[in-house]
Amino acid sequence: MQSTSFFTTGDGARIAYRFDGDASLPTLVLSNSIGTTLHMWDAQIPALTRHFRVLRYDTRGHGASSVPAGPYSLDRLGRDVVELLDGLGIASAHFLGLSLGGIIGQWLGVHAPERIERLILSNSSSYLGPAPQWDERIAATLQASDITETAEIFLQNWFPAAMLEAGGPAVEKFRGMLLRTDKHGLAGAFAAVRDADLRRTIALIPNPSLVIAGLHDTVTAASHGEQMAATIPGARLVVLPAVHLSNIELPQAFETAVLEFLLAA
Template identity: 65%
Template sequence: MTSHVRTAITTGDGVRIAYRFDGDEHKPVLLLSNSIGTDLHMWDDQVPALSEHFRLLRYDARGHGASDVPDGPYSLDRLGRDVVELLDALGLERVHVLGLSLGGIVAQWLGIHVPRRVDRLVLSNTAAYLGPPSQWDRPIAELLEAPDMRATAENFLHNWFPARMLQRDNEVVEGFRRTLLATRREGVAGSWAAVRDYDLRRTATLIPNPTLVIAGEHDTVTSADHGRELAATVPGARFTLLPTVHMANIEGQAQFLAAVVSFLTEQS
């Protein structure tokens, strides 16, 4: 049975978190966790290939998509607990987790704090630390004072995709632009606060789950060195470098999918 029903849970602090399943309910569950400024549709093009092997659970992080947008700074602890509450509400004891960018930070949190809920981890285009914290204060303040999301959206797109994808009307990039422009500033600013305040450089050593770290060779947001450092920190982690910028799942889709599927389906 293939399900495409989109629905929501409500967290302990009263925030509605939207989610959806895709794929056969008898397959192992793979949770997908998104970048700031995106919603669960950032994985749309990867769903057909991934759902051959997994039942996919996608969700909109608080502040994004069809989920609620509470005011104020968010914490990584809260973003991680949102996922735990989602798994609890759905009766899912243990899942694979694939997170990109902020989603990869949340995935690290899950491996550190609730490793028994995680089977295998894929940490893509992410980092254990993106400091110093002071560098985030001005962007957060400027975004909240801006008239709209337009300047921030263009900044994101230039950090996410190579110039060749930005030069003409690329349908995929246009989809990300529409999502960014529809995202409320409070959601992005709240999420940036979580990035500002987190530091997993020491605690990532506690992750016991089999882990694959994927980095983009030309990524200016979370650099290849960030990926190498993370892979060196998580015990036994593997490292894969793709010739991409930040959205490796989009720009390097074939290589990305090959690496993810191979890692998640191999016999332990």
């Protein structure tokens, strides 16, 4: 199946998802960052589908998924994944999440570890407080007439300056995703990040885990990745010389790190 399908969660949200790859292969779930869609992973699909059946989905409030009234909780975002796996009859899968996707991955490792095989947390954090900065961001997002200004701030945080100045299809693709994101979905997801504090509980994650950090990441600093890897028992850490979207900036190094970890004996 190559087209987008839809699944309805227990609270009535409509989640868009798609499969790529041979149905006989093990399943790998990909989870997107705030302000993007499942298409943030397009460049990785050729490499990943050689070994996995890839299941991508749009986080609620993003892409083709519905935009329920916010705020959203991390618990709800995590249960969206569990219910999606249930609905598709998938007992367990590998999971790769970047940024917000990585926060969702941490929740799954703590609360539903039996559903996850190997866990990859990329350019993510266990805590991005304090809350007041998020309250200000949520209020500004909801009050703005559009998200043009917010989109430019995101892009500056996601890509190195030289890449932004050069422009090109990659940057424009992400600008387009941002500009098409509903401000209510964005604000709802901000609330989930605001309220998340997994700094202690990720010590409970039993799954084999890989943490990928960006050396120049200003959103989820490399020190956050180091702390996650030190807290999750037995976790491996790979630090790439990238900013926030390491899968876009350094795709080959990113894919190598992911596949070496997932395919290791």
